[in-house]
Amino acid sequence: MTSLQVAARFDPVGFSEIVKIRNKIMALQQAGVKVLPFHGGEPFMETPQPIKDACLKALAENKTRYAPSSGIPELVELIIEKVRTKNCIPAEPGHAIVVSGGLHGLFGAFLSAVNPGDEVLVFSPYWTPIKDLIALTGGQRVLVNSFQARGDVLRPMLEQHLTERTRVIYFNSPTNPTGQVYTRSEVEVIADFARAHDLVVIADEAYEDIIFEAEHISIASLPGMLERTLTVYTLSKSYAMTGWRIGYVIATEPLMTGLRKITLNSINGVNTPTQWAAVAALRLGTDYFEAIRQGYRQRRDLLVAGFRSAGFACEIPAGTFYAFPRVSTLLGEDSWEASNRMLENARVSTVPGVVFGPDGEGHLRFSFSTSIETIEAAVEQLQRVRG
């Protein structure tokens, strides 16, 4: 037994399998093959200019020193105002912390709420890193199939998965990878269930602004929920800021202390110029969101129509920039194989549904956050995929 090994806490923690897909696509591209990319998770537009300008201004004004580790006061104040007005969360000063993107916020939230041995209810299919975050805490993931657990059966299904050890629910709406958006009455059911069984909710609202024929409901806005919810937001998707690494979490004590300790002892605060850029982002008007939604809706409709004419069953995603068609009837149940066939026969890159947990098997995830021309080309190729 040597001490030259990584600490045992990492034994159950994996790396995202999406990396395998990226490597395969890169190898094809290096061999000169043109691939139509649908596997990513990036907004199609660029970071808006006022955000970039605010960062440059902060640099010119030498706003480059240590900031309070929980965030600069100007940004924290705007966050509180935003969640109070837009999300209807009754947050007070002290209930917001700036973090280095959504994943960092989730890392802090899971570490703050989950003890080793605790069970975490996860609607499934789910965003892949959630499995590894739970593993890092020593908690156990308990999957609730989100294709089934909707409407009237939502409460009985949640009750069915409850044990003495259940402590947390991870709730992501709009949902990556399915594009599902939970209705107000469904969110109320989840809130009731959490209150009845004294559970903490980790609400992941990364896609709150990418929503079409639905209404985004923040679970922390419901009565008695702010104090039992850690709501994680990111600027990545709403403002095309994936590489800036900034987000925020809304929580109350005692859970907020966990987040503050993790943030202080890991990054000691997000870099100061990026926080000034975030101030400019939160000041952008509602016209901005209307324009991006229209752009995404046009892409979604084009792709979903293409699926249907090629014979793939696909629910229309009510939010996010992902579509999650069932491909098993045409390409078989094994989604890795289906994804490989899609790449080899149609030159379209996708993510196998099983990467998002066993309930995703038989599906492929397509990101429609790409150019209209790319979607049109893919729609044409889809006809060939059976070959």
Ligand SMILES: Cc1ncc(COP(=O)(O)O)c(C=O)c1O
């Ligand atoms: C569901 C979900 N939550 C959180 C995030 C985190 O985003 P980021 O770390 O880029 O802010 C993502 C990114 O893809 C996501 O899909």
